[in-house]
Amino acid sequence: MPVDPRTKLIDQAQNDGPWDIIVIGGGATGLATAWDAASRGYKVALLEQADFATATSSRSTKLLHGGVRYLQNGEIGLVREALHERTLLLKNAPEFSQALRFILPTHAPLSRYYYRFGMWLYDSLAGKSTMNPAELLSKNELIAQLPHYKKNNPTGGIAYTDAQFDDAALAIAFAQCINSSNNLSVNYVSVEKLNIEHGKVTGVIAKDRETDKSWSMEAKVVINATGIFSDVFRHANDSQITWKIRTSRGSHIVVPGQPLGSSNALIIPKTSDGRVLFAVPWKDHTLIGTTDEPTKTPELHPTPTEQEISFLIQEAQSTFNLDPQSITSSWAGLRPLVSRAAKGSTAALSRKHIIDISDNGLISILGGKWTTCRKMAEDTIDAAILRHRLPRYICKTKDLILTEHGALLPLSPVDTAPKADISQTIIESCFYDRYARNTDDILARRTRTSMLNTQLAKDQGATAERTIQKLRTH
Numbered sequence: 001m002p003v004d005p006r007t008k009l010i011d012q013a014q015n016d017g018p019w020d021i022i023v024i025g026g027g028a029t030g031l032a033t034a035w036d037a038a039s040r041g042y043k044v045a046l047l048e049q050a051d052f053a054t055a056t057s058s059r060s061t062k063l064l065h066g067g068v069r070y071l072q073n074g075e076i077g078l079v080r081e082a083l084h085e086r087t088l089l090l091k092n093a094p095e096f097s098q099a100l101r102f103i104l105p106t107h108a109p110l111s112r113y114y115y116r117f118g119m120w121l122y123d124s125l126a127g128k129s130t131m132n133p134a135e136l137l138s139k140n141e142l143i144a145q146l147p148h149y150k151k152n153n154p155t156g157g158i159a160y161t162d163a164q165f166d167d168a169a170l171a172i173a174f175a176q177c178i179n180s181s182n183n184l185s186v187n188y189v190s191v192e193k194l195n196i197e198h199g200k201v202t203g204v205i206a207k208d209r210e211t212d213k214s215w216s217m218e219a220k221v222v223i224n225a226t227g228i229f230s231d232v233f234r235h236a237n238d239s240q241i242t243w244k245i246r247t248s249r250g251s252h253i254v255v256p257g258q259p260l261g262s263s264n265a266l267i268i269p270k271t272s273d274g275r276v277l278f279a280v281p282w283k284d285h286t287l288i289g290t291t292d293e294p295t296k297t298p299e300l301h302p303t304p305t306e307q308e309i310s311f312l313i314q315e316a317q318s319t320f321n322l323d324p325q326s327i328t329s330s331w332a333g334l335r336p337l338v339s340r341a342a343k344g345s346t347a348a349l350s351r352k353h354i355i356d357i358s359d360n361g362l363i364s365i366l367g368g369k370w371t372t373c374r375k376m377a378e379d380t381i382d383a384a385i386l387r388h389r390l391p392r393y394i395c396k397t398k399d400l401i402l403t404e405h406g407a408l409l410p411l412s413p414v415d416t417a418p419k420a421d422i423s424q425t426i427i428e429s430c431f432y433d434r435y436a437r438n439t440d441d442i443l444a445r446r447t448r449t450s451m452l453n454t455q456l457a458k459d460q461g462a463t464a465e466r467t468i469q470k471l472r473t474h
Contacts, residue, residue: 004472005432009186010208018218019045020390024191024223027057028373029365030225031185036377037290038183039400045217046178047054047206049190051441053171055300056227057370058445059333060287062282064089064097064163066271069276069352078352080252082371083126084209086163096173097165098414099131104267105146105157112136112156116189119160134160142275147261148320152467166280166414167370168445169307172434173407180406185434191461194222196360201361225362227336228298234364245366251304251332252289253312254452259286260320268319269291278313284417285452288316302332313468328453355383363387411447418447423459428465439464
């Protein structure tokens with residue numbers, strides 16, 4: 001039986017320094033940043049305190065998009081950047097993402113043309129995209145596209161194309177690419193504190209969460225890419241920037257099949273609380289979300305409230321046929337929103353990113369979203385080069401196809417649910433090839449079972465636990 005692959009990673013973390021760059025945080029931003037640095041030729045170590053993508057980065061609505069809401073808010077630059085990055089992700093990670101047709105119903109006589117102009121602008125901002133352009137739908141065409149749509153008196157709608165993906169699978173793919181480049185990405189290793197000499201960050205004290213063993217790691221640059229936890233490191237290191245992270249909980253419910261009556265996705269641009277509502281086909285199920293509830297503290301494992309679930313059910317039932325008894329799973333993620341304000345609605349905050357450099361040299365990347373993670377990474381490494389006078393290597397990630405640089409194919413395609421019976425072969429692949437360390441890693445972020453069907457995940461849990469414990473003890 002092969003040895004535990006983590007043995008090599010921990011040995012590498014303890015003995016392969018000094019590093020050019022240490023990245024703290026193994027979510028979308030941290031992994032993309034470490035991959036950008038590694039692909040340029042820097043010596044990089046990424047440390048994640050839990051599993052890769054445990055918090056926000058595995059709990060998204062699974063969309064790669066410019067953001068219709070941001071277009072309505074006039075954030076043209078943000079939308080243009082996100083649409084450009086959507087095109088690059090589809091090109092560089094086609095096994096993890098795919099185009100998806102959205103239908104936006106309209107009810108007021110002039111709203112079809114208002115939204116048609118908006119989606120024309122949306123397509124124009126995408127530049128040389130291969131996406132099918134938006135089109136006007138008559139009332140009959142709307143019903144043909146969404147057979148189970150039931151709101152009264154629609155005037156028609158708009159059909160347009162965005163994209164969806166498997167967020168956790170893409171995170172693991174980034175980790176695989178980093179490790180395949182002879183650099184390091186390792187989960188369940190926390191950063192206990194930063195090493196400071198003469199007022200400058202010189203590295204970190206790392207701790208293996210499985211053995212409680214600590215060691216020092218030296219680096220020219222330390223990057224704080226901890227998402228919703230970013231302010232923890234910034235406040236401890238005299239950050240001067242006025243922007244703060246405010247977290248907002250986005251909750252989802254999941255039902256099997258196609259309650260809309262087709263494989264198209266539905267978007268309602270404005271719900272009763274001002275949010276955008278999506279019903280998105282994903283892995284033979286439909287995700288319905290999302291909410292926008294301000295939260296006080298960051299959490300690794302946030303959960304939806306009963307009020308949020310009730311709100312989603314009510315909004316869905318007013319739009320198509322939804323039996324609450326058919327819900328197979330519910331979950332939530334926290335958005336890392338950047339804001340100067342201490343109070344106010346998080347629904348008004350955008351997903352733009354900010355780079356903060358503390359006086360001691362700590363670089364923090366704040367905000368953003370999955371769609372723009374590659375550009376965030378590029379900007380962060382460019383800032384590190386300027387601030388710390390690193391050798392100037394250009395960004396390469398615009399043209400790097402992940403499966404050509406170490407990423408394995410995902411365990412299931414974007415539109416296909418995992419198998420109901422979890423095999424030993426699958427568990428071994430999760431353990432040896434995909435860095436899974438426990439049952440939750442396997443069911444939540446490798447097979448995605450618990451995101452789709454809570455009861456099925458419970459049924460598979462005992463088998464997964466027995467097998468992975470056996471693998472870890474050999």
